[in-house]
Amino acid sequence: MEVVEAWERYAQGRMPRRETNASGAATWLNWTQYPDHGPDESILGELRGRTVLELGCGTGCNLAHLTTLGADCTGVDIAPSQRGKAVARWGRLPGLAFHTAEVTDYLTHTEGSFDVVLSIFGPVWFTDPEQLLPLIHKRLSPGGVLAFSHKPPTAGTRPVGTLREARAVTRWDYSPEEWSRLLASSGYSNLKAEVIPPPGGEDAGTLLVRAYAY
Template sequence: MEAVTAAWERYAAGRTPRRAVNAAGATTWLNWTQYADHGPDESLLGPLRGRRVLELGSGSGCNLAHLATLGAKCVGIDIAPSQRAKAEARWGNVPDLTFRTAEAAEFLTDHPDSFDVVLSIFGPVWFTAPTALLPLVRQSLSAGGVFAFSHTPPKAGPQPGGSLREARAVSRWDYSADEWADLLASSGFSNVTADIIAPPEGEEEGTLLVRAEA
């Protein structure tokens, strides 16, 4: 686990701060894709006011802070301690917004039936064995709760080592939309949708966005 934490600390150190304002002039916003000002917004999570929201891999807190401004009661976890420091420095004055340093599976194990929404944007859902993580997400959600996550789609054609790739200390599970749908169904989720968001003009890689209900 120390090696994994160190890897994410290195990643965090290389990230640039998010813009203060987006193209629409908003100071907070949620972005599911890897491209600025592109893709759907938070509406796919359903009503947010008063809802308990958990973000897995909350990073510097920008996406979760937006949900808190909409009235959600938000908790963000990240395995890299420096990410919590960045998030609290920028968003510490936002009500009902808490950041913690934690590994996703360990945190979920300790918080059954604690949230109405769980989301992960290019986060731990992509980097944790789904057979272990998805049942924990399911048990952390209230009845009818929403689980949504995004990452880049798997590359076309055979990949070395199959879906599981090794990148130093961090493993990544590259599954297709259909594979995620099957995994979620086997973990007790329903109403699963999994779609590829087309990239903006001039870009080649889309974004896989998955939504399911507990």
């Protein structure tokens, strides 16, 4: 499958996350494209005892952190090699599982529900939202939160483009207003979409979106 091969090539070119961050922590969650920048997991609310699904989990570093906070975590990634890397680095942690699957297929066929679904520069950016957002909504528990981030569109960009590193992959470059409209039409409420300013010396911020299923 061309899309799987594209993401596998992209995954092979990615550098592993550092062993520790600037504060010396071995696990952490980062919503932006810059290290040690932006909000942390606290925007998701209390995590202990909650079920979390990450779409596009990569090597599992974000989920590993949430697991240490008491969450029961599941990660899904389309690139086959990512699961092996995630298990090798984080497989010792309890309450953490990884799967290789395309996200719409996983959401269609998996059972149960999740309190939190997140996607950090992941499939919410690269999957038709009119198909994906309703599928996520069906898997969210009442009051559950969907949170995702990606680069905001810049002047002159079209809403739909292609990932430079994986040209077989379509990207949905939507503004905060466009995401809010799409989420509302898919049944979400309490929407919040904001652009996190970049650190000094950088040009691009990060679009962070949260919405709830009631």
